[in-house]
Amino acid sequence: MRDQRRPHPRTRPAHASRPAPARAGSTARAPRPTRRPARRRRRPVAPLVVAGVVAACVIGAIAWGVTSLVGALSGGGARPATDGRPVVSDAAASGPGEIVIGVNGDEDTYVLVGEDYLEAGAHAAEPTDGVLNDKIEASGEVDTSKAGDYEVTYRVSDSAGHTAEATRTVHVVDEMPTMDGGVPILMYHYVYSADNPPESLDGNYLLDTKLEEQLAYLVENDFYFPSYPELQAFLQGTHSLPAKSVVLTFDDAEQGFLDVGIPILEKYQVPATSFVICSDENAAQKVVDYRSPYVSFQSHSFGLHQAGGTVGHGGLISALTKDEIVEDLEHAQQVVGATEAFAYPFGDVTADGQQAVREAGILCAFTTQNSWAHVGDDVTALPRVRISAEYELAGFVSLVSG
Numbered sequence: 001m002r003d004q005r006r007p008h009p010r011t012r013p014a015h016a017s018r019p020a021p022a023r024a025g026s027t028a029r030a031p032r033p034t035r036r037p038a039r040r041r042r043r044p045v046a047p048l049v050v051a052g053v054v055a056a057c058v059i060g061a062i063a064w065g066v067t068s069l070v071g072a073l074s075g076g077g078a079r080p081a082t083d084g085r086p087v088v089s090d091a092a093a094s095g096p097g098e099i100v101i102g103v104n105g106d107e108d109t110y111v112l113v114g115e116d117y118l119e120a121g122a123h124a125a126e127p128t129d130g131v132l133n134d135k136i137e138a139s140g141e142v143d144t145s146k147a148g149d150y151e152v153t154y155r156v157s158d159s160a161g162h163t164a165e166a167t168r169t170v171h172v173v174d175e176m177p178t179m180d181g182g183v184p185i186l187m188y189h190y191v192y193s194a195d196n197p198p199e200s201l202d203g204n205y206l207l208d209t210k211l212e213e214q215l216a217y218l219v220e221n222d223f224y225f226p227s228y229p230e231l232q233a234f235l236q237g238t239h240s241l242p243a244k245s246v247v248l249t250f251d252d253a254e255q256g257f258l259d260v261g262i263p264i265l266e267k268y269q270v271p272a273t274s275f276v277i278c279s280d281e282n283a284a285q286k287v288v289d290y291r292s293p294y295v296s297f298q299s300h301s302f303g304l305h306q307a308g309g310t311v312g313h314g315g316l317i318s319a320l321t322k323d324e325i326v327e328d329l330e331h332a333q334q335v336v337g338a339t340e341a342f343a344y345p346f347g348d349v350t351a352d353g354q355q356a357v358r359e360a361g362i363l364c365a366f367t368t369q370n371s372w373a374h375v376g377d378d379v380t381a382l383p384r385v386r387i388s389a390e391y392e393l394a395g396f397v398s399l400v401s402g
């Protein structure tokens with residue numbers, strides 16, 4: 001499988017020549033409906049995929065200067081970071097190296113004055129060190145008592161001293177149209193292109209052009225992509241979400257999603273979650289090889305994605321005790337390096353499973369029950385809207401519209 005790996009985004013020539021997405025081409029678009037206060041347009045996509053990396057490189061060069069680098073090098077290899085500076089172990093260490101970093105949720109975050117800013121963090125990975133999520137440091141202050149734009153910066157260094165960063169703009173607004181009681185969480189599975197179809201097609205296999213059409217619709221219509229802390233608080237009735245919010249999830253981290261789906265998410269700059277079956281022998285490698293600013297890899301369990309139980313679709317979960325499930329979930333969390341979300345294999349849920357989800361610190365867990373999630377729903381067993389391959393755009397639009 002390794003020879004099928006997608007080249008690293010920073011070195012993939014196609015990135016530089018990709019057409020700008022709809023999001024960047026605002027000149028050709030009709031004015032947005034004023035459903036939310038003026039939202040800053042995102043930067044054009046070609047530079048953006050590596051923007052965090054380039055910016056970090058520049059900042060690194062300024063902050064360190066040639067003298068600092070030489071001094072560190074003469075000191076003989078890696079040393080502990082001091083006063084926030086990156087560790088330096090080689091001449092290239094002021095640059096970003098192979099780190100990819102991205103914010104969790106929407107990089108333009110909206111909060112109503114008087115509500116809490118819910119820090120959703122960021123994700124990062126690098127080939128040698130693997131997932132770096134727990135090494136990311138956030139800085140910046142958000143005052144939700146006062147309307148205005150605030151910046152939160154996420155900075156991470158790898159063991160070789162390379163540093164990369166990503167920035168979230170937090171818009172604190174006096175008012176905005178909000179979701180009314182529910183939100184669609186979309187459940188996708190696999191993605192493929194017409195020139196490389198799977199051997200047996202079923203409703204779970206979505207053609208790449210359809211995914212593009214759907215993402216273009218979401219971007220053109222200024223949808224908002226909440227983080228899991230925001231989603232959890234909204235469903236618990238303590239936080240407002242901007243109107244036209246939607247969450248995208250892709251189950252199984254299937255090869256077509258990795259090879260074909262992720263570049264489309266990057267093209268349209270739409271954040272999504274990939275639920276990884278962590279017992280797959282190359283699961284940890286996938287999380288690193290396909291690292292993307294727009295993909296948060298989360299748990300689809302370690303060993304529960306198999307038959308053996310008696311509930312629902314017969315998934316193994318119903319044959320296990322609560323403690324066994326906790327152990328499995330924590331194992332999976334180590335593989336993906338993240339704890340925010342979980343998708344029950346086959347959608348099979350048990351009371352022990354829900355308790356295990358709570359004990360494993362998961363914010364939102366998802367079934368395959370087909371509907372919007374609503375305020376008051378139990379966040380340990382949330383429904384999702386299934387996106388089937390046969391849907392035309394009009395059907396998709398009605399599924400994401402309130």
Ligand SMILES: [Zn+2]
Nearest residue numbers: 251252345346
């Ligand atoms: Zn699955």
